[in-house]
Amino acid sequence: MEIRNVTIAGHGGAGKTTLFEHILFAAGAIAKPEDAGFGKTVSSASAEEVAHKISIYTTLANFQYNGVKINLFDTPGSSDFSGDVILSFRASEFAMMACDGRAGVQIETIKLWRNLDERKKPRGVFVTKLDGERVSFERVLGDIKDKFKTEAVPLSIPMGEGGAFKGVIDVLKEVAYIAGSGNEAEKEAPIPAEYKEAAINARLRVMEAAADGDEILMEKYILLGALEPEDVYKGLNEALSAGLYVPVFAVSAQKNSGLTPFLNFMANIAPSPYTSSDFAGLKDGGKEEVPCSKETPLRALVIKTVYDQFSGKLSWVKVVSGVLHSDSDIFNVCENKKERVGKLYVAAGKKLSEVKELEAGDIGIITKSATLKTNDTIALQAGVPHFVPLRLPEPVHFLAVNALTKKDDVKLGEFLSRAAEEDKTFRYEFNSETKETVISGMGELHINIILDKARNNQKIEVETRIPRVAYRETITKGAQAEYTHKKQTGGHGQYGKVLLEIKPLPRGENYNFVNAIFGGAVPKNYIPGVEKGILEGMSHGVLAGYPVVDVEAKLTDGKYHPVDSSELSFKLAARNAFREAMKLAAPVLLEPVMNLTVFVEEKYLGDVMSDLSGKRGKILGQEPVGGGIEEIRAQAPHGELLRYSIDLRSITSGTGSFSLEFDHYAPITGRIADDVIKAAAEFKHEESDE
16 A cells, blocks of 8 residues: 655644644544544643643544555644654655744744755645635745745645635646535535636646656646646656645635645655655764665664553654564664564554554554664664664753652652653753753753643652753863872872873863873883873862863873882872862863854844843854744853743743754853852852751
């Protein structure tokens, strides 16, 4: 059976969940569509989604239409849950971006479109809610062209807009579909006379797009001025795979309108997984292309891990090659372990249906796996290269967290570990420098939902605070010091003397050790002890106790005792010599500096840039990305950005979006450094009191 995999994505509020529900109804997969937000739809059915009235988790549903199996992903629109969108993109050969018929292309849509550009993934656009007020199909078409510099080709066009919306015209089939409502499907009808000219013009645009996909078709189109239906389908498919156009569909999901043209497109034109490939990483840093084929040995990728209260652990898998059978032995390449697959399922939201096999190109679920986790590679035997892991965005919101009662510490740790396994954009780790358990995610809402589950489902009382920043220390000039470690306790004593010279290294080079001993002043067997001592000295700087970086240490001289010297003696001597030298080398604090990319509406530009300046940020550049949206590139200290997701939401009324990644460490002096040193001393005092 032919298979199609498609993801519906876009900015929050564009109507994706409603669209998803009504597509399933139009395809006959469900008896009636439910209203979003009440917990009854196939997609937004979790308690958190009902409470917040937004999609939080990706939903997968499968159905058949005209003999083709379609796996359809519904994804969240908030940037807080963008990880689920990324995994859906990875598993799909095609993406449909939902754009509100009034708002047009919005910030999150732009970010996701760029992600699709990086993947060279074919995509289309739904223009939604065309029965609403102040909508304009043509304006959104212009918005797509303006922001994405692409050829937007309508495969369906609306008959009226707003209160006058009657349905759509299927440009490919040259028929009209009269809008339904509620449980009434749209109905096929002849194109009304007043829309025939618009339909002819749209048909010409479609044939031009099809001709662009194939030189032979182009010659035929130029010669005859038209193409046969099968030629149009072939040309559109090839042009879509080449990224030569973006198909656009006019829809009003609430009226079940515009869905049949989309389903026909999926069955006849959308990319097949059998024309695609995935990639595995090789030990030399290269990549191996893995074509999608049923005829080659089994290879599959775990794209998501879910823990369901009824079904237990669910591993979502995309079969790239071969066939995955139920009741069979597989090999988890990443864990280097064999595992027995019991039952296999396909999903329609939370409803699972058992199947005997999943063939190449298909997506399904393995239940209760002992070893499988997100990004793992499945094969029949060891030695197969791993698939390249999902490329996920870096967290932007950070909190230190602990259980209010000691008895819940272990329980909280287990819960957070499981949450991090389910959601790869959520991080959980103990920071040994700051002695804190730090969680991080894609925004305040993202983290709050996870913590609410800990409180409500696990009955763990949790307290949070802004985490301490992991500063560093370094030196700004060269210095030298000597230290003699001498201890006599009866019998063998301890003796070691070293002379060290230290000097700064360029930022990012971390550490270099030079043994400049000549003549055996320090025997070779004690040199490793000297280096260990230097590294121990670097683990806690002299200003605030933070790790020391970007220093070269040279051992220039020393002295040993034939009886009392040992590696330990030289380690202790070197550690203290390093600390003494560092005090003389004009030490400074370093703070982590982040690269920041912010997307905001133009009206908020001044406020956002002013706020960044107040956070000691440096604006690197800005540029319009179309439609009144600006992209700001900046750098700012990490310590100033720990609550930036909250600050930006406040400044932009929730419309702004940003991404964050570490860039470098930079020196801090003056009052800011004094405050960091004071806070470190207070923290050390608190620790000693416990």
